[in-house]
Amino acid sequence: MSISTENTTPGQASLPIEPLPGTRRLNTAKAIQEAIGSAMVQDDSVFVMGEDVGSYGGIFSSTTGLLDTFGPDRIIDTPISESAFIGLGIGAAVEGMRPIVELMFVDFFGVCMDQIYNHMAKIHYESGGNVRVPMVLMTAVGGGYSDGAQHSQALWGTFAHLPGMKVVVPSNPYDAKGLMTAAIRSDDPVVYMFHKGVMGLAWMAKNKRSIGAVPEEDYEVPLGRAKVVREGTDVSIVTLSLSVHHSLDVAKQLASEGIGVEVLDLRSLVPLDREAIIATAAKTGRVVVVDEDYQSFGLSGEIAATISEHDPQLLKHFSRVCMPDTPIPYAQELEYAVLPTAARIEAAIRKAVAE
Amino acid sequence: MTTEITEATTALSTEQRRDLLRQMILIRTFEEAILREYHADKGPGFDIGKGLIPGEMHLAAGQEPVAAGLCAHLETGDGLTATHRPHHLAIAKGMKLRSLAGEIFGRESGLGRGRGGHMHLFDPVTHFSCSGIIAEGFPPALGQAFAFRRAGNNNIAVAVAGEGAANAGAFHESLNLAALWKLPVIFIIEDNDWGISVARSASTSVASNADRAAAYGIPGVRIENNDVEAVHAAVGQAVARARAGDGPSLIEVHTLRLWGHFEGDAQGYRLNLDTVSEGDPIPAYRGKLLDAGVVTAADIAAMEAEASTQVEDAIEHAKNSPTPNPAEALKYVFVEGV
Numbered sequence: 001m002s003i004s005t006e007n008t009t010p011g012q013a014s015l016p017i018e019p020l021p022g023t024r025r026l027n028t029a030k031a032i033q034e035a036i037g038s039a040m041v042q043d044d045s046v047f048v049m050g051e052d053v054g055s056y057g058g059i060f061s062s063t064t065g066l067l068d069t070f071g072p073d074r075i076i077d078t079p080i081s082e083s084a085f086i087g088l089g090i091g092a093a094v095e096g097m098r099p100i101v102e103l104m105f106v107d108f109f110g111v112c113m114d115q116i117y118n119h120m121a122k123i124h125y126e127s128g129g130n131v132r133v134p135m136v137l138m139t140a141v142g143g144g145y146s147d148g149a150q151h152s153q154a155l156w157g158t159f160a161h162l163p164g165m166k167v168v169v170p171s172n173p174y175d176a177k178g179l180m181t182a183a184i185r186s187d188d189p190v191v192y193m194f195h196k197g198v199m200g201l202a203w204m205a206k207n208k209r210s211i212g213a214v215p216e217e218d219y220e221v222p223l224g225r226a227k228v229v230r231e232g233t234d235v236s237i238v239t240l241s242l243s244v245h246h247s248l249d250v251a252k253q254l255a256s257e258g259i260g261v262e263v264l265d266l267r268s269l270v271p272l273d274r275e276a277i278i279a280t281a282a283k284t285g286r287v288v289v290v291d292e293d294y295q296s297f298g299l300s301g302e303i304a305a306t307i308s309e310h311d312p313q314l315l316k317h318f319s320r321v322c323m324p325d326t327p328i329p330y331a332q333e334l335e336y337a338v339l340p341t342a343a344r345i346e347a348a349i350r351k352a353v354a355e
Numbered sequence: 356m357t358t359e360i361t362e363a364t365t366a367l368s369t370e371q372r373r374d375l376l377r378q379m380i381l382i383r384t385f386e387e388a389i390l391r392e393y394h395a396d397k398g399p400g401f402d403i404g405k406g407l408i409p410g411e412m413h414l415a416a417g418q419e420p421v422a423a424g425l426c427a428h429l430e431t432g433d434g435l436t437a438t439h440r441p442h443h444l445a446i447a448k449g450m451k452l453r454s455l456a457g458e459i460f461g462r463e464s465g466l467g468r469g470r471g472g473h474m475h476l477f478d479p480v481t482h483f484s485c486s487g488i489i490a491e492g493f494p495p496a497l498g499q500a501f502a503f504r505r506a507g508n509n510n511i512a513v514a515v516a517g518e519g520a521a522n523a524g525a526f527h528e529s530l531n532l533a534a535l536w537k538l539p540v541i542f543i544i545e546d547n548d549w550g551i552s553v554a555r556s557a558s559t560s561v562a563s564n565a566d567r568a569a570a571y572g573i574p575g576v577r578i579e580n581n582d583v584e585a586v587h588a589a590v591g592q593a594v595a596r597a598r599a600g601d602g603p604s605l606i607e608v609h610t611l612r613l614w615g616h617f618e619g620d621a622q623g624y625r626l627n628l629d630t631v632s633e634g635d636p637i638p639a640y641r642g643k644l645l646d647a648g649v650v651t652a653a654d655i656a657a658m659e660a661e662a663s664t665q666v667e668d669a670i671e672h673a674k675n676s677p678t679p680n681p682a683e684a685l686k687y688v689f690v691e692g693v
Contacts, residue, residue, distance in 0.1 A: 079531060079532060081528035081529075081531065083491070083494055083525045083528050083529075084493075084494045084497060084525065084528035084529045084531070084532040085494075085532065087491070087493070087494015087495045087497065087498060087525070087529070088494055088498040088501055088532065089498060090494070090495045090498055091434070091436075091494065091495035091496060091497060091498020091499040091501070091502065091512070092498035092499070092501050092502040092505075093498070094484070094495065094499065095434070095482070095498065095502035095503065095506075096502065097498075097501075097502050097505065111524075114488050114491050114525075115494055115495075115525075118486070118487075118488055119495060122475075123477055124687060124689070124690060125467075125470050125687045125688050126472075126475040126477060127466065127467050127470070127471065127477035127479075127687075128465070128466065128467040128468030128469070128470050128471070128687055129468070129686070129687040129690070130466070130467070130477060130478075130479055131477045131479050131484075164688055164689070186690075186691065187690040187691060188689045188690050188691055223691075
């Protein structure tokens with residue numbers, strides 16, 4: 001078992017933190033594959049396990065090509081037994097390995113949540129710091145392609161609500177690689193949630209920023225650090241994942257009307273970069289949270305509480321554009337009525353600056 | 356075709372038989388001491404949250420043969436995952452009594468520095484852990500076995516759960532995956548007849564959970580009569596299989612829950628309550644070894660005295676250990692601070 005007196009994995013050199021992106025362009029899926037592959041070359045204890053991660057390459061291409069490089073002993077297809085193989089990852093992590101376990105859709109957590117929140121997330125605490133679980137639970141989130149109520153959810157707020165696991169949600173290739181590298185190297189369990197719509201998949205409508213510049217060398221995007229991805233002075237959008245891109249599109253459009261929209265990409269939910277949230281709120285005095293997860297009892301409320309606890313007088317405006325509290329519908333007309341679309345975001349911004 | 360595992364006992368040496376009895380006596384002495392301490396300050400009446408040992412308490416008196424017969428085959432580096440009723444297995448696996456008692460008393464000297472409690476014991480030294488969730492200790496045992504095989508160190512993992520767990524999904528997922536990947540793991544079912552108050556006959560469709568091994572193409576055997584030497588023999592075969600790389604085995608032991616599900620359980624559902632103690636495995640094994648001339652009454656008295664010394668030392672140490680600092684209640688949520 002991992003004992004607290006041990007340091008992090010031997011031979012781990014410190015990596016650059018968020019270097020310049022350079023000019024080489026990858027899609028998000030390839031950026032994730034590259035981070036995993038590089039970690040596996042450097043550290044024999046890293047392996048990947050999950051449904052269809054082998055010859056298929058991951059249903060959403062998170063592991064494409066890795067089987068050819070590392071073979072079936074390290075890129076391991078599993079039976080449809082999520083409790084068993086996530087638990088297997090936990091036991092292997094406790095004994096010093098660094099598993100990356102894929103839960104194909106986050107929506108499937110219902111069949112295996114006990115291993116995730118009662119075991120993966122709690123063992124370090126229950127052991128008084130004596131046993132570590134350095135594991136990455138990688139999973140696909142999000143909707144927008146008519147996959148219905150059981151295959152379209154975001155659910156990051158559910159995981160972030162439960163203590164003991166870090167939760168990261170990259171929105172672009174650069175962050176995807178850096179956050180995956182940081183997640184693998186972390187001695188804590190990390191839930192790594194990639195939106196299908198940012199992966200750059202050939203068989204799904206692509207966001208134009210799903211391909212972007214990614215350094216060839218290893219680097220870390222630190223867990224728990226948000227990023228201002230567009231500066232503005234009139235109103236702040238606090239958001240994450242695919243909604244970052246919708247927000248940037250709206251911000252760009254409204255700039256021509258003289259409305260300055262700042263966009264904060266949270267990137268991590270646990271740890272949550274509360275300082276960055278407060279800083280942008282203080283800067284503009286108007287906050288719109290855009291969150292593809294369900295509205296009530298979740299991230300958007302947490303952001304409101306964070307600002308309010310800091311200074312109840314800080315804001316002139318707070319509103320949210322979220323998934324309303326409904327199962328996600330199948331028909332495109334219905335699904336796009338509830339998703340946080342650019343149109344809904346734009347309306348919210350116009351209302352915010354009018355107040 | 357899988358190798359069979361039988362319940363036929365093999366000849367044990369005098370020293371092995373003494374060790375089994377000594378281990379069972381140590382466990383019982385510990386559980387009796389916890390019983391005493393637990394109930395010492397729960398009054399007036401019975402308040403579960405009161406006293407030096409607060410909370411639920413699931414004691415394993417009567418189930419010592421499983422722990423003793425199993426752990427006689429295990430090395431320190433082997434993994435063991437246990438249940439909400441874990442003390443007998445923790446002790447037999449070699450956990451330090453002071454660390455165990457300290458955690459039960461919720462002290463800084465405990466295994467988990469008072470963060471875990473008696474159902475959540477994690478010992479990196481003995482590779483022991485437990486889960487308070489039925490059957491959910493099985494999947495992590497697969498991971499231990501996976502890591503051991505990858506490391507090439509010939510260690511194995513053992514997953515222990517009660518008979519009620521054999522109806523849970525994690526049990527079946529784990530047996531399939533372990534069999535599929537031929538993992539060096541052994542599954543032990545402690546059939547103590549009761550899932551809290553639900554009799555085995557009201558929960559389980561088969562007479563023997565060992566029959567369920569056939570569904571996964573692995574050997575399975577059921578040990579009747581809470582017989583420590585039969586447990587020892589069956590586990591020995593399963594351990595040999597696992598260490599040889601031949602994959603998992605399933606062993607069900609018909610054992611006995613001598614006391615309630617938890618302390619405070621009046622056991623009104625147990626119609627033969629007055630006669631339960633007649634099945635106590637320790638007097639039975641003691642008598643057997645006395646009759647066989649393996650031990651003398653003086654040997655037994657010495658074992659009991661030694662056990663008492665160790666256990667009382669652990670209890671005293673726990674009571675004299677500092678309580679955790681409330682200001683550090685959030686410490687250890689993460690390795691790297693948030």
